[in-house]
Amino acid sequence: MTVAFAVPDVLVARAQAGDEAALEALFRAFETPVYNLVRRMLRRPEDAEDVLQETFLEVVRNIKQYRGEGHLWGWIRRIASTKALMRIRRDQVRETESLDDEPGKPGMHIGANLDLERAFEHLSDTSRAVVWLHDVEGYTHEEIAEQMGKSVSFSKSQLARAHARLRRMLDEGAHA
Amino acid sequence: MMHCTMEDLGALRAGEASVWARRHITTCAQCQAELEALYQRVAQLKALPALRPPRDRWPAIHAALRVERSRRRRTWGTWTGSLALAATITAVLLVQPGQQGTLYAELSQAKQQSATLEDSLQQYDIDGRVLSGHAAAVVAELEDRISILDGTLAQQQQSVQDAELVKLWQERVGLMRELVNARATRARYVGL
């Protein structure tokens, strides 16, 4: 999922002029990449759907401000990841922080045949976000740190811990 | 024997590892295998199929956009009127005996609360004042969620699921309350 999604300039221009059909066409072009991105970052599917909506509401509201610098996908992706990260932060404030430090959390027995996709889903939202943004979307630690309001070393250590945990889960799965 | 930590492996991948790690990896088969496994995991993550949204969200976004466009011509304070028509329509549909009566009462209550909150919001309408980054983000997110909800409410006029509608309005009241709180906190902060 690292394809560069391109749309014709004329479509963007029509969307900027407020053409509803063009706005819908933009939504159709990007709904899956946006949803996939935020769904990978967020634990609850319904949160991902909400962020998809919020992202496009902001896109249609601010498309006039998009000046064509960089890819449209880069612009939309940034809106989406910022919103997803905000949600993660808000939930953490509410749940008084539950990072993925819980090694072998009780009640979370992972059986054999655990594949990477499922192991990934067992990570905390913060870890998932860092892994996905860094490893799949190609964000730098500096960019992640800035968007999360954390330090670069936080981003680096989250990534390392997440990979250590993935490795452990896959290993346990293989030997179960 | 000391081996590479996951941080070391990540640093190796990024080409910013310590001298020790760079030297160690050339001689240690175990760490080479770990690094290879790390590359494999990343490649596998990249290859995961795209997850598709389970429902079409465009109608809700579109409706929210429409509500917003018509609202833009009014001010925050008076746009409650735009929902008054919806209120009338649903009220007519909901005036029925029994359980429907209770739903209707709940619905009116939620709408009333919503309207009251709109009024309080006007007091704190501090447009033109610069909100802090965080406060602005909170307010913007709440306003987004209310817009989307209003879009949904506008759509629901046609096919009213009574209980569902009450739930939506109650959710709106909750969001409005949060928004008023966010604004009020800010207002105190700037000394209003």
Ligand SMILES: [Zn+2]
């Ligand atoms: Zn080693």
